Amino acid sequence: xxxxxxxxxxxxxxxxxxxxxxxxxxxxxxxxxxxxxxxxxxxxxxxxxxxxxxxxxxxxxxxxxxxxxxxxxxxxxxxxxxxxxxxxxxxxxxxxxxxxxxxxxxxxxxxxxxxxxxxxxxxxxxxxxxxxxxxxxxxxxxxxxxxxxxxxxxxxxxxxxxxxxxxxxxxxxxxxxxxxxxxxxxxxxxxxxxxxxxxxxxxxxxxxxxxxxxxxxxxxxxxxxxxxxxxxxxxxxxxxxxxxxxxxxxxxxxxxxxxxxxxxxxxxxxxxxxxxxxxxxxxxxxxxxxxxxxxxxxxxxxxxxxxxxxxxxxxxx
Numbered sequence: 145x146x147x148x149x150x151x152x153x154x155x156x157x158x159x160x161x162x163x164x165x166x167x168x169x170x171x172x173x174x175x176x177x178x179x180x181x182x183x184x185x186x187x188x189x190x191x192x193x194x195x196x197x198x199x200x201x202x203x204x205x206x207x208x209x210x211x212x213x214x215x216x217x218x219x220x221x222x223x224x225x226x227x228x229x230x231x232x233x234x235x236x237x238x239x240x241x242x243x244x245x246x247x248x249x250x251x252x253x254x255x256x257x258x259x260x261x262x263x264x265x266x267x268x269x270x271x272x273x274x275x276x277x278x279x280x281x282x283x284x285x286x287x288x289x290x291x292x293x294x295x296x297x298x299x300x301x302x303x304x305x306x307x308x309x310x311x312x313x314x315x316x317x318x319x320x321x322x323x324x325x326x327x328x329x330x331x332x333x334x335x336x337x338x339x340x341x342x343x344x345x346x347x348x349x350x351x352x353x354x355x356x357x358x359x360x361x362x363x364x365x366x367x368x369x370x371x372x373x374x375x376x377x378x379x380x381x382x383x384x385x386x387x388x389x390x391x392x393x394x395x396x397x398x399x400x401x402x403x404x405x406x407x408x409x410x411x412x413x414x415x416x417x418x419x420x421x422x423x424x425x426x427x428x429x430x431x432x433x434x435x436x437x438x439x440x441x442x443x444x445x446x447x448x449x450x451x452x453x454x455x456x457x458x459x460x461x
Contacts, residue, residue: 174232175201191301192232194387233260260300272375277402278409279429281309283375287395288404289351291451293336294375295395301388303352305336306379307370310408311348314446316341316433317371321363323381328356330383332391337380339367341435344443348451352391354383408450415441415449 173184174192184197192198231243239260273284282288287295292311296304322338330336336350359381363369370378385391396404409430416438431437435446 173197190232190299191388194301231256233257274375275402277405280313280405280409281375282401282405286375286401287351287392287397288401289332289349289395290404291333291349291351292408293348293351295351295391297388298382302357302382302384303354303388303391304379304382305351307337307348307374309374310405311450312371312374312378313430313432314412314434314450315339315346315443316435318367321367321370321380323359323364324356326356326359330354330356332394339370341443346443346447346451350383351395352383352385354385354391356381357384358382411449415445 173186174190175184175198186195231239231245233239233256234243243256274281275284276282283294283296285296287297288308289295292308292314294306294308298304318339318341320340322340324330324336330350330353332351332353333349335347337348339346339348360379363378363380370380372378412434416434435441435443
């Protein structure tokens with residue numbers, strides 16, 4: 145393929161086949177962007193450090209320096225003009241500057257890469273777009289666990305986690321939240337967060353497997369934030385999964401999350417009875433605090449029905 149046509153295809157490529165819910169601007173593998181492959185797409189949220197394909201390519205080029213300079217470098221400079229070693233984050237649209245890599249693509253040792261990750265940990269201030277199912281809000285492009293926690297897959301592979309709107313309306317505003325400690329190894333479907341209200345306590349599952357990188361100290365000091373803004377300021381913790389894509393299994397997304405929430409709402413309605421409709425807020429929205437409105441159901445019954453029984457890791461017993 146002629147170079148000019150190749151350049152046109154790389155830069156004008158439509159954003160198709162992006163994995164739903166991955167918070168990336170583009171979807172083309174960086175090896176494809178530098179002309180080494182024509183059609184390869186990224187399926188790992190640009191978490192190149194855990195990508196088997198990237199590791200294999202790095203190994204191949206490290207074993208043959210001449211091939212590296214003749215391949216990646218030449219193609220990159222022909223396409224991008226300004227350098228033969230463009231930064232991964234410039235290639236993937238994470239930054240708009242023409243940034244040059246000065247660390248031989250070893251991002252785990254790069255201060256600039258760490259700075260971008262640190263900035264991502266400061267959760268966004270913009271309003272989160274939401275859809276509704278049976279009156280409950282579901283943030284757009286988030287994944288949902290059957291235990292009513294959500295997961296947002298960030299650029300670079302990190303995952304932000306919180307409670308969904310159904311859960312915070314079910315249990316009301318918590319009086320205390322106990323978050324995992326930094327460095328904790330969490331497993332999907334096992335205990336992730338414990339919250340309480342008066343003398344009642346419940347445990348919510350972690351929606352993904354990974355290592356805790358950051359926690360939201362504000363929600364520990366002001367637990368009501370989780371109830372008031374569960375999808376933004378009320379986030380709970382951030383983890384780094386081993387392989388982002390593998391964590392998608394068993395999670396709800398998009399239309400599936402809406403249908404699942406509708407089923408959960410019907411389950412709740414059967415549990416409460418017809419009186420529930422009389423307590424619905426204006427516009428048909430659910431009441432803000434199911435537990436306080438129907439204390440006769442019991443905290444433990446609500447927790448068992450909608451949170452399941454999260455497995456407690458052996459080291460936590």
